Amino acid sequence: TLLGHSAGGTSVDMMHLSPHSTNLFHKMIPMAGCADCRWSNNKNMPQQCIKRAKVLGVTEWKDSEDMLEQLRQLPVDKFEIKFPIRDKEPDVDFEALPLIDGDFFPASFDELRKKAAPKPIMTGVTKEEGLGL
Template structure:
């Protein structure tokens, strides 16, 4: 059984939708969120990652692998200082969210939902959810 609340609930739903992970569990408990929430994914995540890398001083790289290698050399405490600065988005702006990449999500979430086999599911809301947003 996989359980998650808010962003964790969206992750539970996404684990169910991905052919790489759907067979790893039998039951789901997504509380106060799912993969359809507007804040749960962002098609602009590659560009967002480049902006965040630039804020950390990683500006000269050939490809995403090179960028990642350079980011691994940045001290961890620098991430905490730089990441609270957020880009203005019309919805809740989480720093990083999943990307429909063609691998873990080989199709759109809508298509994957139609293809996914049903699983036993218990869901609901939580007291004062969204209070910190």
């Protein structure tokens, strides 16, 4: 059984939808999150990463591997995300989101949901839902 709350609930739902992981568990409890949440993924993640790299001072690179190597040289505390993000960096929206690359999720969530084998599910909400947002 997989259980998760908020982003964890989203992860539980995503694990159910992916053909790579759906057979690794039999029951699921996604609390306060699902793959369809607006913050569950970001089609513009590459652009968001470029914006974040520039905010961190990495402004020139040959290719994505070079940018990544430069980012690896920075102290880890530079990557700390403080909420609300919009107050400090208005052009950067929810930074740490999965990128749907076509492998782990070979189709849209709607299509994968139609094909996913049914599993027993228990779900719900919490008293102060979305308080952190």
